[in-house]
Amino acid sequence: MEAKADIGLIGLAVMGQNLVLNMNDHGYSAAVYNRTVSKVDEFLADAARGRSTIYGARSVEEFCALLKRPRKIMLMVKAGAAVDEFIETLLPHLAAGDVIIDGGNSHFPDSTRRTRYLAEKGIRFIGTGVSGGEEGARHGPSIMPGGNPEAWPLVKDILQAIAAKTADGQPCCDWVGQEGAGHFVKMVHNGIEYGDMQLICEAYHVMKQGLGMDAARMHEVFAEWHKGELDSYLIEITRDILAFKDSDGSPLVEKILDTAGQKGTGKWTGISSLELGVPVTLIGEAVYARCLSAMKEERTEAAKVLAGPASGKIPVPDPKAFLEDLRQALLASKIVSYAQGYMLMREAAKEEGWNLNYGGIALMWRGGCIIRSVFLGRIKEAFDRDPNLRNLLLDPYFRSVIERCQGSWRRVVAKAVEAGIPVPALSTALGFYDGYRAERLPANLLQAQRDYFGAHSYERVDQSRGKFFHTDWTGTGGKVAAGTYEV
Numbered sequence: 001m002e003a004k005a006d007i008g009l010i011g012l013a014v015m016g017q018n019l020v021l022n023m024n025d026h027g028y029s030a031a032v033y034n035r036t037v038s039k040v041d042e043f044l045a046d047a048a049r050g051r052s053t054i055y056g057a058r059s060v061e062e063f064c065a066l067l068k069r070p071r072k073i074m075l076m077v078k079a080g081a082a083v084d085e086f087i088e089t090l091l092p093h094l095a096a097g098d099v100i101i102d103g104g105n106s107h108f109p110d111s112t113r114r115t116r117y118l119a120e121k122g123i124r125f126i127g128t129g130v131s132g133g134e135e136g137a138r139h140g141p142s143i144m145p146g147g148n149p150e151a152w153p154l155v156k157d158i159l160q161a162i163a164a165k166t167a168d169g170q171p172c173c174d175w176v177g178q179e180g181a182g183h184f185v186k187m188v189h190n191g192i193e194y195g196d197m198q199l200i201c202e203a204y205h206v207m208k209q210g211l212g213m214d215a216a217r218m219h220e221v222f223a224e225w226h227k228g229e230l231d232s233y234l235i236e237i238t239r240d241i242l243a244f245k246d247s248d249g250s251p252l253v254e255k256i257l258d259t260a261g262q263k264g265t266g267k268w269t270g271i272s273s274l275e276l277g278v279p280v281t282l283i284g285e286a287v288y289a290r291c292l293s294a295m296k297e298e299r300t301e302a303a304k305v306l307a308g309p310a311s312g313k314i315p316v317p318d319p320k321a322f323l324e325d326l327r328q329a330l331l332a333s334k335i336v337s338y339a340q341g342y343m344l345m346r347e348a349a350k351e352e353g354w355n356l357n358y359g360g361i362a363l364m365w366r367g368g369c370i371i372r373s374v375f376l377g378r379i380k381e382a383f384d385r386d387p388n389l390r391n392l393l394l395d396p397y398f399r400s401v402i403e404r405c406q407g408s409w410r411r412v413v414a415k416a417v418e419a420g421i422p423v424p425a426l427s428t429a430l431g432f433y434d435g436y437r438a439e440r441l442p443a444n445l446l447q448a449q450r451d452y453f454g455a456h457s458y459e460r461v462d463q464s465r466g467k468f469f470h471t472d473w474t475g476t477g478g479k480v481a482a483g484t485y486e487v
Contacts (some may be wrong), residue, residue: 005031005055007158010086011076011104012039015130017047017161019076019103019139020054021153029053035077054283064093070124070145071098071156079275087114096122103130105265108180108187109455111218112352113177115147115346116235127179129186131369132164140164142369143173143187144361146182164368166365172367177354184272184348186359188341191283193370194233194262195337198286198425204238205331206412210314210419212324214250219243221323227333229401234374257329260290276347280340281432282333287423308420313314316415328408335402338379339392340432346390393436402433457481 008031009020020030020043032041032054040056045456048054057063064071071094075086083102090100100123102111111127118125125147132141143163145152152175163173176182207213207221218244226235246252266287292299316322342358349356365371382395392398406418415431416423435441450456455477457468470481 003066003068005029005053006068007031007072007074007155008063008067009056009074009076010034010063011442012043013061013076014134015103016076017043018134019074019130019141019373021047021051022138022162023158024048024051024054026158028158028161029055031055031057031063033057033063044070061093064090065249069095069098070154071095072101072158073099074101074103076103079104080110083114085109091121091123094123097124099126099154101128101145101151101155101313102183103128105129105190106183107268108182108184108484110180111147112180112185114171119148124148124154126151126155127183128159129182129189130188131186131371133370136164136368140172140368141414142189142364142367142372144176144182144185144364145173146176146178146180146185149175149178157416164372164393166366168364170363172369174357174364176364177349178358179352179354181349181352181354181356184352184354185345185356185364187265187268187272188345188370189365189371190265191280192288192337192341192342193234194266194269194286195282195341195478196334196371198289199330199337199429200234200238200283201289201334202416202423202426203326204348205328206314206399206416206423208419210421211316211319212313213252215242225327225330228327228375229375230327230334232375233370234373257296258293260293262287262290262389266290269341270347273340273344276344276351278340278344278347279432279435280344281428282337282340285428285481286288289422289424304466309418312419312421314403314415314419314421321410322415325408325411328405329412329426332402332405332409332433333393333426334375335398336429336432338375338423339398340394342379358389359387366378372481384449389393391436393433407446451481455480 006028007023009016010033012032012034021031023030032040032043037058037067040058044056055066056064073090075083077083083104083106087100099341100118106127114127115125125256126145129144130141143159145159160171160173165170165171176185204218207218217283219239222235222239222242223453226239239252242251244252246255266283269280270287347355359380362376366422368375378397379392382392382397383389393402413423413427447458451458451470452473455470457470458471459465459467
């Protein structure tokens with residue numbers, strides 16, 4: 001069989017089909033395979049009809065034979081065991097120097113493991129995040145590749161060709177780092193996505209319940225917000241959702257059950273933050289908010305017996321001014337969300353030995369992906385000014401925005417709390433900001449408590465860092481301290 005395909009793709013679900021069509025549009029021939037072989041025929045007869053350089057395969061052996069060497073194979077299958085199974089199925093048909101690309105939402109430790117395992121067999125592995133959903137896959141996603149650096153030159157042209165482009169034509173795709181770095185950055189991207197979505201939902205809740213606004217009026221507000229500093233894909237689709245009517249002419253959004261699903265990447269971000277000791281509090285609250293939403297039956301029962309503010313309304317003399325407060329609170333919280341995400345990436349890079357380009361990551365997120373926004377251009381500029389920037393909050397631009405928004409932010413959180421409207425993401429973002437700017441926190445008392453009951457020791461303000469002390473608080477304790485440890 002003649003080897004005539006530039007790249008092969010396995011997994012013809014929505015993302016896989018659209019990526020193949022995208023590749024083909026950019027002049028690359030492609031071989032396709034799916035475990036359920038009938039999907040290959042359906043794809044060729046429907047979405048890929050008339051495309052003479054997309055070749056269907058009915059077996060793995062036939063699929064691999066269609067590929068030019070070194071073979072480049074992209075897996076768009078369910079994360080986890082399915083990826084490992086396909087790798088094992090492919091290996092007997094591959095040769096040294098071939099490339100396997102996992103484009104699913106894999107957990108980054110799996111990508112690290114696969115990179116090392118396949119390198120031992122002479123196969124080059126890439127674990128890449130792909131963001132943008134169906135539309136992005138078809139017309140240009142954000143692509144975040146990591147893995148074996150030897151593989152990158154072999155697939156760079158294809159991946160950058162199909163990726164989204166910034167206004168000045170730069171591809172939203174570049175090498176992230178070795179082993180699991182690509183999927184780690186995609187995981188953090190998804191965590192920030194969780195945070196952004198929750199913040200928008202809380203703004204919607206404040207408008208709807210607190211101010212008594214209907215969907216049409218909220219649509220107008222989000223349309224206006226989309227024109228300014230909050231210009232982003234998620235604000236844009238929220239605007240459109242609020243305008244969408246059901247068959248009876250009423251807003252469809254109000255007929256959707258208030259229980260949210262999740263696929264795990266937000267949870268992984270939270271777990272990673274705990275393992276690395278990085279306070280990614282906003283993303284954590286966004287994950288917990290989805291968990292709480294899923295407790296629909298319990299909440300329905302609790303609503304009947306648990307008391308709160310009677311009206312749930314926010315009395316404001318000037319609703320227009322309060323909406324501006326809400327916009328600024330959303331913007332300030334968004335800055336905190338990204339600041340926390342970048343804190344996590346910085347700590348992970350230190351732990352894993354990755355050399356991450358933080359400005360480049362912002363550029364990759366600038367187009368194609370779910371969190372794309374004008375905001376990301378500012379992050380790129382911040383790291384251009386200072387590549388070693390420790391925290392986005394310390395950048396002059398972001399610091400000035402926070403200072404401008406701070407009064408609005410506090411008013412919104414206070415009014416929401418008074419009205420009994422839950423704003424966990426808005427409030428935890430403010431709590432983090434106040435904690436980060438506090439020279440002194442009450443952890444001195446916490447350390448005293450730990451030393452009292454567990455002899456865990458403490459440092460003193462009048463002594464050099466690294467010297468630990470223990471006090472016999474009761475007069476009946478021993479002299480042995482338990483020591484300390486770092487999370």
